[in-house]
Amino acid sequence: MFTKIDHFKLHHKDEHHDSALDVAQGVEDAPTVSPYFRKVRKKELSVDDFVTGITGRDITILSQAITLIESQNPVHYGKAQEIIERCLPYAGKSVRIGITGVPGAGKSTFIEAVGGRVENMGHRLAVLAIDPSSQRSGGSILGDKTRMESISANPNIFIRPSPSAGSLGGVARKTRETIVLCEAAGFDVIFIETVGVGQSETAVHSMVDMFMMLQISGAGDELQGIKRGIMEMADLVVITKADGANKHKADLAKAQIRNALMLFPLPESGRRPNVVTCSSVEGTGLDEIWSDIEDYVAFTRSNGYFDRNRRRQNKYWMYETIDQALRENFFRNPAVESSLGIYEKEVDENKTSPFTAARELLENYFKGK
Amino acid sequence: MFTKIDHFKLHHKDEHHDSALDVAQGVEDAPTVSPYFRKVRKKELSVDDFVTGITGRDITILSQAITLIESQNPVHYGKAQEIIERCLPYAGKSVRIGITGVPGAGKSTFIEAVGGRVENMGHRLAVLAIDPSSQRSGGSILGDKTRMESISANPNIFIRPSPSAGSLGGVARKTRETIVLCEAAGFDVIFIETVGVGQSETAVHSMVDMFMMLQISGAGDELQGIKRGIMEMADLVVITKADGANKHKADLAKAQIRNALMLFPLPESGRRPNVVTCSSVEGTGLDEIWSDIEDYVAFTRSNGYFDRNRRRQNKYWMYETIDQALRENFFRNPAVESSLGIYEKEVDENKTSPFTAARELLENYFKGK
Numbered sequence: 247m248f249t250k251i252d253h254f255k256l257h258h259k260d261e262h263h264d265s266a267l268d269v270a271q272g273v274e275d276a277p278t279v280s281p282y283f284r285k286v287r288k289k290e291l292s293v294d295d296f297v298t299g300i301t302g303r304d305i306t307i308l309s310q311a312i313t314l315i316e317s318q319n320p321v322h323y324g325k326a327q328e329i330i331e332r333c334l335p336y337a338g339k340s341v342r343i344g345i346t347g348v349p350g351a352g353k354s355t356f357i358e359a360v361g362g363r364v365e366n367m368g369h370r371l372a373v374l375a376i377d378p379s380s381q382r383s384g385g386s387i388l389g390d391k392t393r394m395e396s397i398s399a400n401p402n403i404f405i406r407p408s409p410s411a412g413s414l415g416g417v418a419r420k421t422r423e424t425i426v427l428c429e430a431a432g433f434d435v436i437f438i439e440t441v442g443v444g445q446s447e448t449a450v451h452s453m454v455d456m457f458m459m460l461q462i463s464g465a466g467d468e469l470q471g472i473k474r475g476i477m478e479m480a481d482l483v484v485i486t487k488a489d490g491a492n493k494h495k496a497d498l499a500k501a502q503i504r505n506a507l508m509l510f511p512l513p514e515s516g517r518r519p520n521v522v523t524c525s526s527v528e529g530t531g532l533d534e535i536w537s538d539i540e541d542y543v544a545f546t547r548s549n550g551y552f553d554r555n556r557r558r559q560n561k562y563w564m565y566e567t568i569d570q571a572l573r574e575n576f577f578r579n580p581a582v583e584s585s586l587g588i589y590e591k592e593v594d595e596n597k598t599s600p601f602t603a604a605r606e607l608l609e610n611y612f613k614g615k
Numbered sequence: 616m617f618t619k620i621d622h623f624k625l626h627h628k629d630e631h632h633d634s635a636l637d638v639a640q641g642v643e644d645a646p647t648v649s650p651y652f653r654k655v656r657k658k659e660l661s662v663d664d665f666v667t668g669i670t671g672r673d674i675t676i677l678s679q680a681i682t683l684i685e686s687q688n689p690v691h692y693g694k695a696q697e698i699i700e701r702c703l704p705y706a707g708k709s710v711r712i713g714i715t716g717v718p719g720a721g722k723s724t725f726i727e728a729v730g731g732r733v734e735n736m737g738h739r740l741a742v743l744a745i746d747p748s749s750q751r752s753g754g755s756i757l758g759d760k761t762r763m764e765s766i767s768a769n770p771n772i773f774i775r776p777s778p779s780a781g782s783l784g785g786v787a788r789k790t791r792e793t794i795v796l797c798e799a800a801g802f803d804v805i806f807i808e809t810v811g812v813g814q815s816e817t818a819v820h821s822m823v824d825m826f827m828m829l830q831i832s833g834a835g836d837e838l839q840g841i842k843r844g845i846m847e848m849a850d851l852v853v854i855t856k857a858d859g860a861n862k863h864k865a866d867l868a869k870a871q872i873r874n875a876l877m878l879f880p881l882p883e884s885g886r887r888p889n890v891v892t893c894s895s896v897e898g899t900g901l902d903e904i905w906s907d908i909e910d911y912v913a914f915t916r917s918n919g920y921f922d923r924n925r926r927r928q929n930k931y932w933m934y935e936t937i938d939q940a941l942r943e944n945f946f947r948n949p950a951v952e953s954s955l956g957i958y959e960k961e962v963d964e965n966k967t968s969p970f971t972a973a974r975e976l977l978e979n980y981f982k983g984k
Contacts, residue, residue, distance in 0.1 A: 334968045557965065560963070563970070565973075576937065576941055589933070593926075593930055596926070599700065600933035604934075605696060605936075
């Protein structure tokens with residue numbers, strides 16, 4: 247509801263004046279960067295170096311380029327934009343899959359289990375994340391990569407934590423741009439994970455071809471996804487932890503959710519979402535999930551929805567990028583920066599109206615242009 | 616999801632170059648304006664005239680000021696801003712109540728029945744609306760005022776249809792500004808009605824003290840509000856049409872919704888929403904609804920939530936107003952206007968990336984500044 251108040255954070259944010267090769271604060275290195283390797287590569291890479299490295303599938307260089315995307319320093323960001331544009335002809339060929347689920351739904355274990363299988367089939371997998379809460383919680387959902395031990399050392403699997411700073415809009419855009427680089431680096435399956443809170447699911451939904459909702463059974467919240475308006479976005483519902491004593495409850499939840507989904511109109515994709523159970527521990531149901539993903543992609547490719555959805559998402563991202571750039575330009579304007587706090591306080595204390603405060607701030611901004 | 620694509624409409628919108636006294640296209644006159652009265656008042660009113668008229672409770676002048684707010688002409692809009700600022704010291708003293716419900720829930724009849732009662736108690740009631748779909752459907756939900764016959768001629772009740780042009784954000788801001796003028800004109804109860812589709816409910820929720828959801832029973836959609844994520848916002852759920860053969864079904868729905876609401880955490884207001892049944896035709900339950908509103912206001916005033924919520928809404932509207940002004944300035948820029956359609960087409964046809972299109976549009980925009 248009040249996401250707009252996040253802009254204020256933007257204005258307060260520290261700028262990182264690290265060099266292009268530094269890893270941005272709070273963002274971990276990619277798994278394949280050895281400390282030795284980083285030490286010798288001291289000269290700043292050119293845009294050409296980056297593009298050659300990324301398309302040549304150099305994971306270290308890919309990681310560094312993503313760090314530029316995430317940097318708060320406008321110079322870095324400008325360079326990142328050049329790299330993205332140069333990578334675009336090589337991008338777009340992956341299947342982008344969004345994965346959501348409340349904390350406790352077993353996302354990491356699931357991704358680890360499915361990810362290993364996907365790689366075994368000869369795919370190259372990138373796992374990205376959107377978690378605007380990571381700043382507050384002091385680390386992203388994927389920050390603790392030890393949770394994905396079995397796949398994090400695999401050279402065909404690239405795991406990148408959520409950008410740790412910024413508003414949801416900013417974090418989402420950076421992830422959307424990171425997809426381009428990962429695709430140019432030859433990753434043909436992209437998982438975009440989000441924690442099941444707030445509007446981050448909508449952000450993920452706006453950049454994926456298929457949206458998957460993980461759900462646990464037996465916690466009394468089988469219809470939680472419905473209540474939060476998330477289940478309507480799901481192209482596949484997965485009930486996790488369907489093992490041992492839980493198996494029966496998982497089957498009940500499956501029937502319950504399937505019934506609930508029948509209440510919704512047929513999605514625009516033309517395909518009613520399946521509900522499946524799986525166990526990441528026992529390894530059951532995982533192959534079926536990957537088959538369902540392949541079915542979905544084949545179905546939506548053949549009826550034109552896949553392409554139509556991507557085109558619509560592209561337009562959305564054009565407008566979203568413009569919006570954000572306009573806001574950043576505004577909130578970084580010196581006249582605005584120096585007075586925003588005062589205006590906000592006056593509005594908070596009812597001394598000025600929101601409209602007057604906005605008008606005066608805007609006048610100062612446009613006067614300085 | 617793709618509301619940002621609405622910006623494009625903004626750019627296409629016709630500008631109305633009517634004089635300050637003309638009634639904007641698609642917006643009806645206030646009920647008390649007699650044609651004779653309008654004919655003699657030919658000179659353009661000054662800001663002083665407007666403020667004096669509004670605070671003097673002149674409904675004709677109030678209507679004309681709202682028309683200025685709704686005008687697409689920047690000169691009118693600038694004048695409207697002055698009027699709003701001058702009216703602010705007289706505003707803020709009403710109770711603002713949002714009313715939502717899917718088409719068929721009986722909103723008009725409900726508002727008519729409750730509105731009459733509220734006026735009988737000595738209150739002055741303004742009924743506003745947010746319906747961004749009104750442009751498409753060729754008329755606002757309140758446009759057909761004959762539906763509220765019994766109250767539309769009452770001088771203590773002011774009914775204003777939804778602004779008929781613009782994106783949801785624009786429509787919402789205009790309604791938010793209209794609240795100020797209505798309050799300055801002595802209306803101490805404001806109803807803001809919205810049709811139960813899309814994000815207009817979130818917009819209404821961001822400007823009211825209390826949010827009420829109307830619900831019908833027996834249509835099999837008792838939990839519709841939950842599915843759409845609306846029920847979480849409700850401070851009161853009203854089951855309408857609880858009369859005749861429907862009464863039993865309404866009582867069942869009441870129990871069902873009450874149980875569903877227990878699953879949600881206690882709202883920030885500190886008060887769990889009540890579920891009540893009523894019949895606008897038989898007149899039952901209506902007094903209880905007004906008591907519940909009074910209870911809610913008293914409760915949230917005493918625990919500080921009422922004031923805290925308004926302060927937060929004010930900050931939200933400051934940022935929202937800034938956002939919109941930045942976007943309008945951008946999309947009305949001649950360089951942007953002349954090329955936006957081309958860029959959108961190229962992005963749609965995959966010839967340009969959304970990021971490149973955004974960057975080039977932004978460059979052209981900022982170059983011209």
